[in-house]
Amino acid sequence: MTKLPVAQKFHAAGTWSGAASTCALSYEDRFFRRKKLTTQDGWSFVADFEKTVSLNHGDALALSDGKLVEVRAAPESLLAISGSDLPRLAWHIGNRHTPCQIEATRLLIQNDPVITHMLTHLGATAMAVIEPFTPEGGAYGLGRTHSHEHGHSVHSHAH
Numbered sequence: 001m002t003k004l005p006v007a008q009k010f011h012a013a014g015t016w017s018g019a020a021s022t023c024a025l026s027y028e029d030r031f032f033r034r035k036k037l038t039t040q041d042g043w044s045f046v047a048d049f050e051k052t053v054s055l056n057h058g059d060a061l062a063l064s065d066g067k068l069v070e071v072r073a074a075p076e077s078l079l080a081i082s083g084s085d086l087p088r089l090a091w092h093i094g095n096r097h098t099p100c101q102i103e104a105t106r107l108l109i110q111n112d113p114v115i116t117h118m119l120t121h122l123g124a125t126a127m128a129v130i131e132p133f134t135p136e137g138g139a140y141g142l143g144r145t146h147s148h149e150h151g152h153s154v155h156s157h158a159h
Contacts, residue, residue: 005045005063013058020067024074027099027110027133030055039069057134073132079116081107083124092122099135108133
């Protein structure tokens, strides 16, 4: 049995070059501690980190054999939110700690019937789309919003 290469480090988007292959992962699949992954070229490796990581579109996994594998955001089922008061809609999405990709003319969110109901009652239009999802980071531009962990900050935030 051949031993698979292992990734225990990654490089942030824009800080590396020369990927041997790519690996397309959904937003949820880019959040893990240990996982067997397969590149778009069909070869497998194991990503094994000391702590859970949140990979972004454009990051690169550094394999034990010296190769780099670029992480790409895979197309997934989302909702495109539009409306006449996009900043207000974005505020309501953020107030519920819902991951959101903010664009000039629309917001992209995961398909959540409760959030969608709230937004349509605020005058939004929701349209199903299949696209890569690259939401904004959490507070201070880092991390994920759904776990609502503020990490290393001296900022106190109680609910």
